[in-house]
Amino acid sequence: MPAILKRRPWLLVAAVAATLFLGACSGFSDRTRGALSAVTPYKVEVVQGNFVSKEQVAALKPGMSRQQVREILGTSLLTDVFHANRWDYVFTIRRQGVEPQERHLTVFFNGEIMDRFVGDEMPSEEDFVATLDTRKKSGKVPQLEASEDDLKKYAPKDKDKDGKSDTAAAASAATVPPLPAAYPPLEAAR
Structure with a gap:
């Protein structure tokens, strides 16, 4: 072993690490390099x-x-x-x-x-x-009108599975208990 490596062993460690790193870098495939080149750093506006x-x-x-x-x-x-x-x-x-x-x-x-x-x-x-505005714009505009056939799909049915009409079911769901005549105080009396 040369005298310089006896006095400075970290040089040997650095040389071995550099050799291993360079060997690992040569193992990158073209596919990996292409993926890495697609990544771009953020540029401040x-x-x-x-x-x-x-x-x-x-x-x-x-x-x-x-x-x-x-x-x-x-x-x-x-x-x-x-x-x-x-x-x-x-x-x-x-x-x-x-x-x-x-x-x-x-x-x-x-x-x-x-x-x-x-x-x-x-x-x-x-x-x-x-x-x-850098957002991508799609060329297709959604249809905003429904045809007669589309409206028929969502038309209300006359009776539900219990035999009640939809309007009766909606009325029973809409009944809400009455409000109390007075509310309790927000703070307790001292």
């Missing part, structure tokens, strides 16, 4: 910035004050000290199973008055909400 809809952009008109723009769009994500006459609205969303979305809108001011705006084509609120 990342939403940054202000969502600006098509309706909000349509409400912007040149000549509005900064306060009016802020009331329509909200506070801008980026306000640059070196470009005080420019507000940038940036919106990004990254979700598992959905393609990432990124939208930009820049509003330019001349002093305290909005001069113009430029940016991406914004979706309507309805379109945006539809892109967030």
Whole structure:
């Protein structure tokens, strides 16, 4: 046995463990590897910035004050000290199973008055909400009307097995004992 292994026996244990581990890894079949590759880690949903809809952009008109723009769009994500006459609205969303979305809108001011705006084509609120829904939709819509044959299956029968009519049985089940005239006190008298 080499001198180093006499002084550090844990090296021998580590080498044997590594050899056994590598040998076990080579035993994975293609089927096992395929199953392991199908497992994906959870990715956190990342939403940054202000969502600006098509309706909000349509409400912007040149000549509005900064306060009016802020009331329509909200506070801008980026306000640059070196470009005080420019507000940038940036919106990004990254979700598992959905393609990432990124939208930009820049509003330019001349002093305290909005001069113009430029940016991406914004979706309507309805379109945006539809892109967030990742549930699988089945193409088949259930039938909501019953046919005459379906209704006949569930029609009430005239007599039950005791010979009583269904309406008499329902009336006897509906009889409830009368309520007491007075209820006992909730707390005991002291």
